[in-house]
Amino acid sequence: MINTTILSWVTFIYFAAFVFYLFRMVLGREFWGKLATVTALAGLAAQTVALAIRWKTSYDLGFGHAPLSNFYESLIFFAWTIVLLYLLMEWRLKNRSIGVFVLPIAFLIMAYASIAPGVNSRIEPLIPALQSNWLTSHVLTCFLGYAAFTVAFALGIMFLLKRTASSEAARTKTFIRLLPSEYHIDELMYSCAVLGFIFLTLGIVTGSVWAHYAWGSYWSWDPKETWSLITWLVYAVMLHARLVRGWRGRRMAIMAIVGFGCMLFTYLGVNLLPSLHSYMV
Amino acid sequence: MSKKKSVIWSFFSSVKLAIVLIALIAFFALIGTLVPQREAAAQLAEKMSPALFSFLHKMQIFDLYHSLWFFLLSGLLAVNLVICSLDRLPLAWRRFQRKQPPYSEEAFRNLPEENQFEASAGLEEAAKAAEALLQKRYRNAKREESGDAVYLAAQKGRFSLFGVYIVHLSLLVLIAGAIVGSVFGIEGYVNITEGETVNAIQLRGENRSWPLSFSVRCDKFTVELYESGMPKTFQSDLVFLKDGRKAFEGKLRVNHPLEFEGFRFYQASYGPAPGGKATLALVRDGGRRDVMNVAQGYAFDLPGKEGTFQVLRVEENLMKMGPAVKVAVTSPRREETVFWVFQQIDEIKKISPDIFEQVPVFNPGLFRPYTFSLLGLEEKYYTGLQVNRDPGTPLVAAAALLLIGGLMLILFSYARTVRIRLVSRSGQTLIAAAGQSYKNASGLQKEVQYLLAELKNNLETSK
Numbered sequence: 001m002i003n004t005t006i007l008s009w010v011t012f013i014y015f016a017a018f019v020f021y022l023f024r025m026v027l028g029r030e031f032w033g034k035l036a037t038v039t040a041l042a043g044l045a046a047q048t049v050a051l052a053i054r055w056k057t058s059y060d061l062g063f064g065h066a067p068l069s070n071f072y073e074s075l076i077f078f079a080w081t082i083v084l085l086y087l088l089m090e091w092r093l094k095n096r097s098i099g100v101f102v103l104p105i106a107f108l109i110m111a112y113a114s115i116a117p118g119v120n121s122r123i124e125p126l127i128p129a130l131q132s133n134w135l136t137s138h139v140l141t142c143f144l145g146y147a148a149f150t151v152a153f154a155l156g157i158m159f160l161l162k163r164t165a166s167s168e169a170a171r172t173k174t175f176i177r178l179l180p181s182e183y184h185i186d187e188l189m190y191s192c193a194v195l196g197f198i199f200l201t202l203g204i205v206t207g208s209v210w211a212h213y214a215w216g217s218y219w220s221w222d223p224k225e226t227w228s229l230i231t232w233l234v235y236a237v238m239l240h241a242r243l244v245r246g247w248r249g250r251r252m253a254i255m256a257i258v259g260f261g262c263m264l265f266t267y268l269g270v271n272l273l274p275s276l277h278s279y280m281v
Numbered sequence: 282m283s284k285k286k287s288v289i290w291s292f293f294s295s296v297k298l299a300i301v302l303i304a305l306i307a308f309f310a311l312i313g314t315l316v317p318q319r320e321a322a323a324q325l326a327e328k329m330s331p332a333l334f335s336f337l338h339k340m341q342i343f344d345l346y347h348s349l350w351f352f353l354l355s356g357l358l359a360v361n362l363v364i365c366s367l368d369r370l371p372l373a374w375r376r377f378q379r380k381q382p383p384y385s386e387e388a389f390r391n392l393p394e395e396n397q398f399e400a401s402a403g404l405e406e407a408a409k410a411a412e413a414l415l416q417k418r419y420r421n422a423k424r425e426e427s428g429d430a431v432y433l434a435a436q437k438g439r440f441s442l443f444g445v446y447i448v449h450l451s452l453l454v455l456i457a458g459a460i461v462g463s464v465f466g467i468e469g470y471v472n473i474t475e476g477e478t479v480n481a482i483q484l485r486g487e488n489r490s491w492p493l494s495f496s497v498r499c500d501k502f503t504v505e506l507y508e509s510g511m512p513k514t515f516q517s518d519l520v521f522l523k524d525g526r527k528a529f530e531g532k533l534r535v536n537h538p539l540e541f542e543g544f545r546f547y548q549a550s551y552g553p554a555p556g557g558k559a560t561l562a563l564v565r566d567g568g569r570r571d572v573m574n575v576a577q578g579y580a581f582d583l584p585g586k587e588g589t590f591q592v593l594r595v596e597e598n599l600m601k602m603g604p605a606v607k608v609a610v611t612s613p614r615r616e617e618t619v620f621w622v623f624q625q626i627d628e629i630k631k632i633s634p635d636i637f638e639q640v641p642v643f644n645p646g647l648f649r650p651y652t653f654s655l656l657g658l659e660e661k662y663y664t665g666l667q668v669n670r671d672p673g674t675p676l677v678a679a680a681a682l683l684l685i686g687g688l689m690l691i692l693f694s695y696a697r698t699v700r701i702r703l704v705s706r707s708g709q710t711l712i713a714a715a716g717q718s719y720k721n722a723s724g725l726q727k728e729v730q731y732l733l734a735e736l737k738n739n740l741e742t743s744k
């Protein structure tokens with residue numbers, strides 16, 4: 001299918017963008033940064049086209065659903081939102097040094113979608129319970145939240161890297177020098193966590209509404225629901241620790257990493273446990 | 282309020298406690314996903330010593346989400362939220378009501394260089410332009426004069442001071458809704474075969490049924506399949522009867538529940554119902570052919586009065602050889618002949634040609650001079666319904682709306698005051714702007730910069 005062919009190209013494009021961002025960070029020449037941005041933009045555009053084709057194809061096949069209905073499509077959408085969010089940030093902040101932390105994640109997700117065993121890339125009809133507009137809004141909001149948490153995670157890693165590097169390295173090593181100041185990384189990380197928290201809240205609420213219509217109860221403590229609650233609570237702790245207890249910097253970075261771990265388990269890990277959401281496999 | 286608060290009050294108003302409680306709830310929730318819960322816990326019983334199992338059972342480890350622990354933690358969190366909010370609400374109220382007089386030297390102290398500029402316009406002209414700008418952007422602007430200076434101020438977003446309280450209130454409503462639901466709610470299910478009526482449901486997780494004050498009949502069940510054989514939609518035509526009379530009817534589809542007397546009905550599953558109808562044909566040697574619809578237990582006279590026949594069983598798929606009907610023919614002398622009638626008898630004979638010799642009861646012509654054939658089974662389904670009553674749902678829905686509304690208020694708005702000071706200085710006017718807020722300092726600084734740029738632009742173009 002044409003859309004999966006485009007998507008496998010997108011995987012390589014993101015990898016190339018990552019390599020260019022890395023060149024920029026190591027060589028310190030803005031040329032590479034510009035090339036990386038253009039490459040990432042091209043990848044995003046191609047991926048958008050592929051998603052649109054996929055959407056249209058599902059209508060041609062007579063199923064007619066947004067490309068958000070199985071594990072493969074969710075991975076692709078996840079990578080798409082991460083790159084979109086990152087490019088928006090790059091544009092707003094006029095800073096390219098975050099790309100080298102974010103693009104490899106998008107690349108890995110795309111690669112996982114195409115090579116992991118048991119990930120089915122076909123467009124398939126939906127079972128009746130999934131034929132709901134709430135499903136679309138649920139998946140949309142959840143993955144916007146996941147993307148924000150992922151960027152917060154990348155910033156957390158960046159922060160720890162900057163903190164561990166000696167002040168000597170900060171002057172001599174181009175890579176470290178090009179990173180934003182610790183203060184700015186911390187601010188950005190917090191903004192991303194808040195954005196993710198709000199989208200995750202919306203995701204949990206729309207999911208509950210959908211469950212209310214499809215299964216007759218807005219909450220049934222199924223492992224995926226429970227883990228999304230755990231993730232939500234971890235970020236709630238992160239918010240309070242900062243706002244009220246004044247946590248900054250390293251502790252926030254660790255919270256961002258822990259929260260990301262919970263989010264990843266919500267998304268992937270719970271498939272190891274029996275679940276209502278098992279259609280995602 | 283006295284300055285010295287009681288120990289209990291400060292314990293419950295502390296955010297440290299909140300963090301500990303939230304972390305504990307997250308931890309318990311995590312344990313619940315690792316330890317099998319409710320029905321699934323039964324398998325664990327075989328692997329554990331009975332003493333340990335019963336201890337863990339008593340500790341409600343196998344039903345954590347409905348356990349006393351969970352109630353206790355939610356209760357503590359609720360108390361924490363109430364006390365913490367009561368503790369801080371007066372502060373928010375004071376901030377909300379605080380007068381922000383335009384004249385304030387304090388606000389302009391230590392002003393960064395980029396927050397001021399010199400304009401060639403006169404004082405009054407510049408002040409008019411600045412006031413118009415504030416009016417346009419904030420719909421409020423106050424003015425004060427002091428000596429040779431004009432002070433202007435505008436406020437925005439004061440209501441967002443209450444965003445946090447709305448979010449926390451929503452959590453209280455959520456906890457209340459969840460508790461109402463788990464105390465007064467009913468979760469059950471029922472299977473109804475097409476054409477049948479039920480007046481009780483089976484409770485989930487308990488070996489008990491719950492009588493309904495009305496009855497439900499399923500008139501028809503329909504399923505539509507994709508080409509692959511996967512179900513596309515399915516629905517039940519339901520009739521709700523009160524005192525034997527039809528009170529309400531509706532089509533129940535997946536994702537589109539029906540509600541009657543506080544109970545919500547959800548289309549959950551379906552399956553083939555045993556005891557469907559079959560269409561039988563019987564041919565008298567070289568003579569007439571009769572076709573009739575039969576079901577288990579039906580009895581008929583043979584057309585030539587050689588006896589009567591009765592349908593003993595209707596099978597969907599007998600010994601993997603397809604649909605079959607078991608028939609007994611009784612002659613007037615009370616001799617009984619029993620045999621099976623397969624729908625796919627021709628295919629069966631092709632695979633094993635001497636089947637009638639080996640298994641005489643598989644011969645549909647065992648009672649001469651008749652040969653029976655099975656033309657088909659009428660598919661009959663049962664519909665599987667999830668039936669719930671949860672009086673907590675409206676509370677939970679309200680909580681969700683409050684939560685989202687409160688978060689939006691926090692995210693998209695913040696309380697701020699912006700001030701512009703204009704000082705006449707040898708024919709020129711020195712214009713300075715400052716902002717004041719409780720959070721989002723960098724956003725506010727951007728806004729102040731924008732105001733200054735806009736004002737500069739307005740003053741230049743008006744010339």
Ligand code: HEM
Nearest residue numbers: 236239243244294295296299303358361362365445448691
């Ligand atoms: C799961 C439970 C909770 C959630 C989801 C939650 C949510 C929030 C959110 C989103 C904020 C951010 C407000 C902002 O950005 O201005 C906040 C702030 C705050 N929360 Fe909570 N909260 C929870 C529990 C609690 C509890 C139990 C307390 C009680 C001590 C508490 C005390 C506070 C305080 C003091 C603030 C700071 C308010 C301010 O900045 O003025 N929270 N909460």
